[in-house]
Amino acid sequence: MHSFQPARREFLQLLSGSAGAAWLAANWPALVSAAEHAHAAAASANPKLEVLTEEQARELDALTSRIIPTDDVAGAHEAGVIYFIDRALKTFAKEDLPSYQKGFPEVLGRTKKLFPGVASFSAATTDQQDKILADLFAESEKGDATRRLNPDAPQSSFVELLRIHTVFGYLVDPDGGGNRDYAGWKAIGRDPAHMFSPPFGVYDRDYPGWQPSPAETEKK
Amino acid sequence: MSQARVTYKPSEEVDFVIVGSGAAGGVLAKELSTNGFHVVVLEQGPYLREKDFTHDESKIFAQHLLTNHPETQPVTFRKSSADVAKKMPAVLYGNCVGGSSVHFTANYWRLHEIDFIEHSKTGDIPGANCADWPITYADLEPYYTKVEWEVGVSGLAGASPFDPPRTKPYPMPPLPVKGCGVVFERAARKLGYHPFPAPMAILSQARPGRSACENCGFCLGFGCEFGAKSSALASVIPMAEKTGRCEIRPNSYVHRIEVDKNGRVAGALYYDVKRVVHLQRAKAVILAANGAETPRLLLLSSSSQFPQGLANSSGYVGKNLMPNSNVVACGVFDEPLNDYKGFAVSRVMHDFYELDPKLGFHGGGGLDARYDFTPIAAALNGLPPDAPKWGADFKKMLRHNFTRTFEVFCHGTSLPVETNGFSLDPDVKDAWGLPALRMTFRDHPNDLKMMTWMKDRALEILDAAGARTKWSTPVVEQEFVVHLLGTCRMGNDPKKSVINADHRAHDVKNLFLCDGSSLVTSGRGQPTMTIQALAYRAADRITALARRGEISA
Numbered sequence: 222m223h224s225f226q227p228a229r230r231e232f233l234q235l236l237s238g239s240a241g242a243a244w245l246a247a248n249w250p251a252l253v254s255a256a257e258h259a260h261a262a263a264a265s266a267n268p269k270l271e272v273l274t275e276e277q278a279r280e281l282d283a284l285t286s287r288i289i290p291t292d293d294v295a296g297a298h299e300a301g302v303i304y305f306i307d308r309a310l311k312t313f314a315k316e317d318l319p320s321y322q323k324g325f326p327e328v329l330g331r332t333k334k335l336f337p338g339v340a341s342f343s344a345a346t347t348d349q350q351d352k353i354l355a356d357l358f359a360e361s362e363k364g365d366a367t368r369r370l371n372p373d374a375p376q377s378s379f380v381e382l383l384r385i386h387t388v389f390g391y392l393v394d395p396d397g398g399g400n401r402d403y404a405g406w407k408a409i410g411r412d413p414a415h416m417f418s419p420p421f422g423v424y425d426r427d428y429p430g431w432q433p434s435p436a437e438t439e440k441k
Numbered sequence: 442m443s444q445a446r447v448t449y450k451p452s453e454e455v456d457f458v459i460v461g462s463g464a465a466g467g468v469l470a471k472e473l474s475t476n477g478f479h480v481v482v483l484e485q486g487p488y489l490r491e492k493d494f495t496h497d498e499s500k501i502f503a504q505h506l507l508t509n510h511p512e513t514q515p516v517t518f519r520k521s522s523a524d525v526a527k528k529m530p531a532v533l534y535g536n537c538v539g540g541s542s543v544h545f546t547a548n549y550w551r552l553h554e555i556d557f558i559e560h561s562k563t564g565d566i567p568g569a570n571c572a573d574w575p576i577t578y579a580d581l582e583p584y585y586t587k588v589e590w591e592v593g594v595s596g597l598a599g600a601s602p603f604d605p606p607r608t609k610p611y612p613m614p615p616l617p618v619k620g621c622g623v624v625f626e627r628a629a630r631k632l633g634y635h636p637f638p639a640p641m642a643i644l645s646q647a648r649p650g651r652s653a654c655e656n657c658g659f660c661l662g663f664g665c666e667f668g669a670k671s672s673a674l675a676s677v678i679p680m681a682e683k684t685g686r687c688e689i690r691p692n693s694y695v696h697r698i699e700v701d702k703n704g705r706v707a708g709a710l711y712y713d714v715k716r717v718v719h720l721q722r723a724k725a726v727i728l729a730a731n732g733a734e735t736p737r738l739l740l741l742s743s744s745s746q747f748p749q750g751l752a753n754s755s756g757y758v759g760k761n762l763m764p765n766s767n768v769v770a771c772g773v774f775d776e777p778l779n780d781y782k783g784f785a786v787s788r789v790m791h792d793f794y795e796l797d798p799k800l801g802f803h804g805g806g807g808l809d810a811r812y813d814f815t816p817i818a819a820a821l822n823g824l825p826p827d828a829p830k831w832g833a834d835f836k837k838m839l840r841h842n843f844t845r846t847f848e849v850f851c852h853g854t855s856l857p858v859e860t861n862g863f864s865l866d867p868d869v870k871d872a873w874g875l876p877a878l879r880m881t882f883r884d885h886p887n888d889l890k891m892m893t894w895m896k897d898r899a900l901e902i903l904d905a906a907g908a909r910t911k912w913s914t915p916v917v918e919q920e921f922v923v924h925l926l927g928t929c930r931m932g933n934d935p936k937k938s939v940i941n942a943d944h945r946a947h948d949v950k951n952l953f954l955c956d957g958s959s960l961v962t963s964g965r966g967q968p969t970m971t972i973q974a975l976a977y978r979a980a981d982r983i984t985a986l987a988r989r990g991e992i993s994a
Contacts, residue, residue: 288832288835289831292833292836351832354832384830387831388817389817391820392815392817392820393817396495406816409819409820409843409844410779411781412779415655415657415659416657417783418656419617419783422619422777422779422780422782423620423776424620424774424776425618425620425622428618428623431600431615431618431626431637431638433599433600434635
């Protein structure tokens, strides 16, 4: 089983209270183990690649940068996602390495099919890159139906695997690797502080304190 | 100054060996050692303390500090006995001193009076194996109060008109309201409902050695480094150790309960951290290993005297699993709630606790307003089902929604079904070479119907609250459970239950079981409060039996 490919239902469980902890416990240990290894590299001013070639890293950077692009705030590139993934492929997600080895040529093939004059995904314009990814994701979604009917089949396409890896690398606690300088957390509005005092947001600012409703007594 | 802890040799016969140091085991250890008995608690997992807890998810989950290990302790799952069970992480429980109470949400509802007598009121339900409890709410009320005061529960007595009678208020006020609580409360009241501040096993006021909640946001799934979450680790276990009569022995993997030629238990066999086997001798054994591991241990302890498994003449060991039904509805609001800060749950509503059977189903449930998304979960599955999955629009939506979303979590009845439960897998072994836990489960159709109804009410509340966007998780058959209830139920009839009202095994005089497995009905969710109340009561009953010489005789 791919260590980095949670099924949709497992992620639904992440929404559902204690089940969320359950999924994490069952699926995340290997991920975060690798994250620890990745942390040093991601935090370094000159991180080094351990699995990916320079060319693969360039392609991966281009791919992840379209999955979570840079806008007015940091994207996957600034968060050091490729270094997180590189270490993942060396450690907990070793079994996913073949997916990457197969995936890069697939991306290249799709690039050349859609844009014959373009030498690689990273050489394409961002508009072209988005069209290539959209094509790959559309195919992946078609494949989802097949995979649902055959639970023994690989549970994720390369782009879906890549999407999940990218999100993890972008949002994992920086102490565990990735999310360099809290880039991902800052982007989504999660204050990196570890302790907070109320009011927490807009709606609880003017809360007058709990009062029994007039209907309380009539209900009992 | 740290106090020297008592230790016992395994060969030394103690009064009680307790298997499991979680919500029930911790309470039993504290109560029995306080009452003068010599106690050894055998815990599968490590002994972690507040200093070991961290906000770094990798430190916790990478080292499997808090929960069962899916590789060393594999679980298999099937929907029915006709299926071949496959390895999957279908069950989660705590695996450290303090058990699941270390990582739980800390929602602390009491059961209501109806939960103890529901079978008498509703009669038989096709496909379900319902029964009344051998005790009533009134029997348990003093112990609920004891939990609240001793363990530390924050809340507001009388705030819910549906609350059962209580003899004392909560020992401390509710935790501060969160944005989800404010929005939910206003909307629910608009619809005529009765929301109230969530009773939580989290301190709103400091206690000696324990901080009040610092609202760090790393609550569900994490150990609390402030000691604010009222886990067994933070609350009762220090009290047990302070007596000088209780040893907590971590990294002790119990695999068999030893039985003598007279059919009485003599102690617990366990592997230490080096996988050396020891027998901890004891006058009596108490299993508080949780609703999965307690029946597994009984089944692993089969012998010529107990061919179906220890204490299993009824055949009920491992059966009638009730994990509580659940579904989640989410809403996105205009302004930041920032509900990632703080504990999970802010407001609860029990208007649907006892629903009218004319709706077409039995039971009921509770709703709560909460936010328990981690950033990664929010990104991968916290967005609406039709949200973009990647690219600029995905990032834009995530940036907008993360601070503006909350959930209405619906919890409800699970009916007991005899074919649902735990058994030993015939093929898969754990890392110690023992048969793995096999779960067989399919929700009773009643529970799925009820959850569908509850989901619609949750969405109505989000509508009334002014959610810009709302959606819900699908109501589907569960393949993953954390509430491990009913698998060694208590009862007066030895043919239809495993333990009596004193938590004593019908078949073995000096064997007691007390954890989620003891429950006869599932309540409407949030079982830990009741598990601890049962443990306090069991400790009283066991103490009385021991003092009268009725255990060793």
